[in-house]
Amino acid sequence: MPLHALTSTLWFPPVSDALEDGLLAMGGDVSVERLLLAYRNGIFPWYDDTPPLWWSPDPRFVLIPDELKVSKSMQQLIKKKTFTFKTNTAFGDVITHCQSLPRKGQDGTWITEELKEAFIELHQLGHAHSAETWVNDELVGGLYGIKMGPFFFGESMFSKVSNASKFAFIHWVKQLQQEGIILIDCQVHTDHLESLGAKMIPRAHFIRLLKQHI
Template identity: 50%
Template sequence: MRRPVLLSPDPDSPFPPASQALREPEGLLAMGGDLRPARLLNAYRHGIFPWYSDRQPLLWWTPDPRMVLFTEAIRLSSRFRRGLRSSPWQVRADTAFANVVAACATAPRPGQDGTWITAEMQAAYLELHRLGHAHSVEVFDGEQLVGGIYGVAIGRMFFGESMYSGASGGSKIALAALAHRLRSWGWPLIDAQVENPHLLTLGAESLPRPLFLARVRELTAMPGIEGPWTDRFGILPASVLAEVSAG
C-alpha cells in the first residue's frame, strides 16, 4: 500500500510532484514538515494545502479534480438578492482577520467532529497575515461581525481556506464580496479545494488537477497586491451584491 511522501525538515525543500498524490484518500500527497511561511507559500504555489486534525500528523493535499469558483460566475438566488437590496450590512477586508479565523475554527459543521483549524494552524495563518499574504473579508452588521472568509493570496490567485456565518447569509455575502472585488482587480479564480454542496449552489465548478495547476502557475506569477487589503478593498455595501447574477 502506497503511503504519502515524508517531507524533509528543511522548510525550503520541494514538495513531490502532484502526480504522486494518492487516490485513496484522494489527493493526499505528503506528511510532516511544518507550517512556516516559506513552506506554506511554496505549497500554495504548487496547488497544495495543509489539512489535518489534532489527532493526525501534518498532512498535505492536492485533490483531483479541484473545486474552484470563477469570480465572474458567482451565483446568488433571486430571493437572496431581493433581501440584499435593503441590507444595511457592510463588507471590509483585513480589519478582523484573527476574529474570522477563530470563528471559522469554532463554527459547527455538519458531519464534522472538532476542527481542522487547530491552534497551530491559526498561528500559522496569523503569521502569513502579518507578512501580508493571508487576508480576510468580513461582513459587519454595524460593528458586529456576522460572517467572513479568509485565505491566501499569491500573485493574482486567491486560495480560499474557510468561511463562516454568524448570521444567516453571512458567508454568502463574504464570498460574493470577495469575488466582486477580485473580479474588478483582474483576478479570475478562487480555489475552493474540495467539493462542497453549499459552494456548488454558489457556482463552484470542478477542474481537472492538471488544468488547475496550470492556472495556478500562470496566476501566481503575475503581480499581486502587497500588504493589507483594507484600503484597496474599501467598504462595500452588501446591497451592491444584489446585482450579482441569479442562480
C-alpha cells in the first residue's frame, strides 16, 4: 500500500491503508481542524521535521481507567503528600517541558513549534488539557492530551524528578474515571505505561469504540 500524500484538503485515508508500522500519510497541516479530525478517526501526528507524518498503529496501546495499577511504592509516595496535583494551570509550561527535556534513548523531540502552537490553541478552545505535578510553586512533572467524548488521547509526559509524571498520570486517570472517560489512548507501547495497566488492543476494536462513542 503506497503512502498517502495529504494536501490542503481536509481529509484522511482509512486507517486500514496504514503501513505495517502504522504510518498512514504525510503532509497537510497541523491546524486545529485537522488535528481534531485525526483524533476522531484514530490518527495522530508524530514527526520531528516537516512534512507532518500521520500514524494509526495496529495494535493500539490503551488504558481502561478501571484497570489502572498503582504499585505499593506509589501508594506510599501519594500518602506522603510530597507532590500536589493540579490540572490546566500551566498547559504551556507542560508542553514546553515535554518538548525540551531529553528522554532516554531519544536524540530529539517530536513536538515541533507548529505542533506546540496548535495544541496551545486546542487548550484555549477547551479540547486539550494538562495534568500537573507540583512541589510548592515548582512544576516538576505532568502530561497533556486531548479530551473528546468519553476518550482521552494522551500525547506526552515529562518528569523533572523521579515519579512526578507517574503521580500526575495516576491522579489524572482517577479524575477522568469520575468524569466518565472509558478509554485512554496511549498510542504506542512504553514499559512505563504498561506498568500502570496499559495494554494492546486491535486497531479495529479501537476504531469501533471511536465510531460508537464519538
